[in-house]
Amino acid sequence: MGSYLATEEQVSTWLHLLAKERDLFWPRSVGQFNYSFLPLGERDEICFDRYLPTIVPPGRRLLPDDETLFTSQQGDDRLSHYLPPQPSAPMVLAGVRPCDLKGITQLDTVMAAAPADPYYHQRRVNTVIIAMNCLAPCDSRCFCSAVGALGAQDGADVFLTLLAEGVLVESLSARGDEILVKASFSLCEDGKERRLVAEGTRPLPFGRELAVVPEALPEMLRKGYESPVYHRYGERCYSCGTCNLVCPTCYCFEVRDEMSLDGFSGRRSRTWDSCMIPAFAEVAGPHNFRAEVGERQRHRLKRKFEYLPERFGLGSFCVGCGRCGRQCTANIDILNMVNDIAVEVGGGS
Ligand code: SF4
Ligand code: SF4
Secondary structure, three states, rough: OOOEEOOOHHHHHHHHHHHHHOOOEEEEEEEEOOEEEEEEEOOOOOOOOOOOOOOOOHHHHHOEEEEEEEEOOOOOOOEEEEEEOOOOOOEEEEEEEEEHHHHHHHHHHHHOOOOHHHHHHHHHHOEEEEHHHHHOOOOOOOOOOOOOOOOOOOOOOEEEEOOOOEEEEEEEHHHEEEEEEEEOOEEEHHHHHHHHHHHHHOOOOOOOOOOHHHHHHHHHHHHHOOHHHHHHHHOOOOOHHHHHHOOOOOEEEEEEEEEOOOEEEEEEEEEEEEOHHHHEEOOOOOOOOOOOOHHHHHHHHHHHHEEEEHHOOOOOOOOOOOHHHHHHOOOOHHHHHHHHHHHHHHOOO
């Protein structure tokens, strides 16, 4: 598990070689200002330091928006036969920022908890991750440092850092070693030291800040359960669910059964769902546990900063990517909401 130094051109050639063997996704520019994790084509140029967070995080490739769980077909014996989906092909997620990497490792834990999710697991074991270090905040929405996601390396197989002298390529796993066999980079004995020097040049504070330490958030949110802040933000919210769909740590889904018109075949699928949509908490009755938009905002915050951190012990389940605020038509920003509650309950300045 060594370290190497290479030029951007050499790394680009290596990634294109990998892309010939399996699907390799890299953040590519789409439209005027947006980026998306898309398959790297033979002629696609790779921008190493000039990409913003993609609209949809890379971890969503592990949890597709519409996934077949099984198909069914009635046989000659008049019984229904159930077929599992085709196993997914090996893939490489490359250019994954540390915040998104942390989101993926949190999903790994959630999906491994009983009852474990075999669909996610099958995809995850077939996925190699090449992460890309951050030496400056990606834009004015970022707050990864405030929630402890900056510099996360867990879950990566290869970790890239842009240095003044070239690209530092660190292998972090046996799979990393395996995909680096084809690369012709120079060995770099003091790779870790060089990375630490580069990380020492990061601006302080790195991105936006929380008004309280993340460990204090669960108690603060309990104290502020009746906070009018949720309802104040709720007044602007369209309940569109975009904030959930672009979040690297959201994973709720809906299950549907579809029958074909002949009545003999069908499929069970799951699609992304969102706790911000009014029908999410609707049950028979009709009763809705979170009919008010302010209640849904509160639930979203408590999932990220209280329920899941306390259940899994992996810190905040918001990795500070800033996507929800960036994509929200109503400009509702989760960090601003948390900080407003902190001020209100006396936890912040
Ligand atoms: S993206 Fe914005 S408007 Fe849409 S549900 Fe989320 S907070 Fe509300
Ligand atoms: S809650 Fe918002 S800022 Fe936090 S990880 Fe999700 S999308 Fe990113």
